[in-house]
Amino acid sequence: xxxxxxxxxxxxxxxxxxALAALVAWELLVRLFGVPAFLLPGPxxxxxxxxxxxGLLLEHAWxxxxxxxxxxxxxxxxxxxxxxxxxRSALAERSLYPWLVVSQTLPVIAVAPVLVTWFGYGxxxxxxxxxxxxxxxxxxxxxxxxxxxxxxxVRLMRSFGATRRKVFFMVEAPxxxxxxxxxxxxxxxYCVVGAVxxxxxxxxxxxxxxxxxxxxxxxxxxxxxxxxxxxxxxxxLFLLVALAQRLLxxxxxxxx
Amino acid sequence: xEKAGVRRDAxxxxxxxxxxxxxxxxxxxxxxxxxxxxxxxxxxxxxxxxGAGKSTLLxxxxxxxxxxxxxxxxxGAPLSRPGSVAYMSQSDLLLPWRNVAANVSLGLxxxxxxxxxxRGRAREALERFGLGEFADRPPWxxxxxxxxxxxxxxxxxxxxxxxxxxxxxxxxxxxxxxxLQEWLLGVRGEFAATVVLVTHDVxxxxxxxxxxxxxxxxxxxxxxxxxxxxxxxxAMAVETTAEFARLKGRLLRALGVAGP
Numbered sequence: 001x002x003x004x005x006x007x008x009x010x011x012x013x014x015x016x017x018x019a020l021a022a023l024v025a026w027e028l029l030v031r032l033f034g035v036p037a038f039l040l041p042g043p044x045x046x047x048x049x050x051x052x053x054x055g056l057l058l059e060h061a062w063x064x065x066x067x068x069x070x071x072x073x074x075x076x077x078x079x080x081x082x083x084x085x086x087x088r089s090a091l092a093e094r095s096l097y098p099w100l101v102v103s104q105t106l107p108v109i110a111v112a113p114v115l116v117t118w119f120g121y122g123x124x125x126x127x128x129x130x131x132x133x134x135x136x137x138x139x140x141x142x143x144x145x146x147x148x149x150x151x152x153x154v155r156l157m158r159s160f161g162a163t164r165r166k167v168f169f170m171v172e173a174p175x176x177x178x179x180x181x182x183x184x185x186x187x188x189x190y191c192v193v194g195a196v197x198x199x200x201x202x203x204x205x206x207x208x209x210x211x212x213x214x215x216x217x218x219x220x221x222x223x224x225x226x227x228x229x230x231x232x233x234x235x236x237l238f239l240l241v242a243l244a245q246r247l248l249x250x251x252x253x254x255x256x
Numbered sequence: 257x258e259k260a261g262v263r264r265d266a267x268x269x270x271x272x273x274x275x276x277x278x279x280x281x282x283x284x285x286x287x288x289x290x291x292x293x294x295x296x297x298x299x300x301x302x303x304x305x306x307g308a309g310k311s312t313l314l315x316x317x318x319x320x321x322x323x324x325x326x327x328x329x330x331x332g333a334p335l336s337r338p339g340s341v342a343y344m345s346q347s348d349l350l351l352p353w354r355n356v357a358a359n360v361s362l363g364l365x366x367x368x369x370x371x372x373x374x375r376g377r378a379r380e381a382l383e384r385f386g387l388g389e390f391a392d393r394p395p396w397x398x399x400x401x402x403x404x405x406x407x408x409x410x411x412x413x414x415x416x417x418x419x420x421x422x423x424x425x426x427x428x429x430x431x432x433x434x435x436l437q438e439w440l441l442g443v444r445g446e447f448a449a450t451v452v453l454v455t456h457d458v459x460x461x462x463x464x465x466x467x468x469x470x471x472x473x474x475x476x477x478x479x480x481x482x483x484x485x486x487x488x489x490x491a492m493a494v495e496t497t498a499e500f501a502r503l504k505g506r507l508l509r510a511l512g513v514a515g516p
Contacts, residue, residue: 150349152345152347152349153349153351155315155320155345156343156345156349157366158320158338158339159318159319159320159338159339159341159342159343160338160339160362160363160366160367160414161337161338161339161340161366161367162339162366162367166365166366166368167366170362170365170366171351174351174353175351177353249353251352251353251394251396254352254396
């Protein structure tokens with residue numbers, strides 16, 4: 001149980017130490033060389049900006065988080081459903097899978113303005129950008145997970161006289177869960193980025209909207225505060241997924 | 257056990273029979289017109305060189321595969337689907353997301369027995385076979401020998417009248433295997449009345465079976481069909497008797513690994 005969450009705290013210690021050292025070095029460099037804050041603010045200036053605008057930042061953090069989470073859930077649904085379809089049907093694999101791969105070569109940043117034109121300035125185009133960003137790793141993980149089923153296990157279930165349905169729900173689906181979580185962990189790190197890109201293209205609220213404004217007004221310390229907040233959001237979502245994996249598929253975290 | 261009398265009775269219908277079965281895979285003949293009849297209540301061991309088609313034969317008897325030619329019958333009726341005999345493969349195939357009791361009940365649940373009832377019967381069986389203390393453990397906390405016992409219980413719990421074992425102890429170390437053979441000897445009466453065991457272990461075959469069928473190299477045919485007239489109940493000690501040595505000599509010669 002080396003990867004358990006309780007033991008993750010001491011395990012995170014080296015990473016925390018490294019971060020602290022980097023912050024100290026950053027602050028020192030900024031002060032020693034007198035770097036102007038509009039070029040590179042030091043950590044203290046960023047923290048100050050964060051605290052000073054905490055109300056504003058939080059107000060704009062909620063829509064971004066909402067878009068990221070709803071988009072992520074949509075991507076999970078789309079990914080699992082497309083993965084199921086592809087792994088169950090040879091026709092779907094040959095017709096659908098190549099186009100899903102092609103969809104990943106589309107520059108989402110270029111597609112986002114189109115989505116805004118179609119769906120307006122509301123949250124929907126942002127959610128769609130997030131879905132586009134996130135669904136593919138989940139599709140691939142679902143397909144690979146279901147394909148990784150031990151054929152001997154399926155034979156065993158058949159020898160019991162199990163129906164296909166039972167084989168799926170008792171053996172194939174739980175066996176695919178660890179793979180699925182691999183894809184979900186990847187996807188969840190993309191979803192905040194997707195939401196911000198969606199907001200950059202056209203929005204009237206959200207951290208992405210605020211970033212564009214602050215950049216234009218040279219509010220660089222607050223821009224850095226926004227970046228930090230987005231990063232924290234991504235880490236929090238990642239930890240939530242890790243917790244879900246621990247609850248739903250604890251055997252997949254075991255190392256022996 | 258008066259199996260000799262049963263076997264000589266021409267009118268008796270075999271419990272399980274393969275009649276002239278032929279199987280080819282990827283252009284290679286694996287079974288070439290093999291006949292095997294297993295009388296009810298007997299323990300038959302099938303032994304042969306690696307890759308001879310022993311496992312294929314067992315898959316046919318389990319209804320997991322169909323022969324290209326010939327037929328498989330159970331109680332005189334053609335066997336076309338799996339699910340009427342119990343089958344256990346070489347690896348224990350325990351599911352890591354189920355604890356031991358839930359693994360033992362897997363077969364029952366797969367056949368539609370309600371979960372609660374199936375788990376209850378699994379716990380009972382674990383108690384009865386001295387494995388009760390492991391019921392709530394995850395399978396990875398078990399030794400190889402324990403895992404095999406659990407897998408065997410899972411199969412036995414189906415309470416089908418035929419039990420097919422495909423090298424069930426093949427992946428275990430020699431000492432653990434001996435323990436499991438002894439255990440199987442002891443609990444044999446509790447399991448299915450008819451057992452077909454595929455093995456490559458001559459001692460295991462003689463220790464456990466009433467009859468040993470030796471297959472040839474591929475394509476497999478029956479090289480020797482040997483009655484094992486060793487007294488029951490048996491124990492490991494039977495392996496030191498002269499009769500055991502005589503039978504073993506015949507088996508080894510049939511396998512082509514001893515002189516004429």
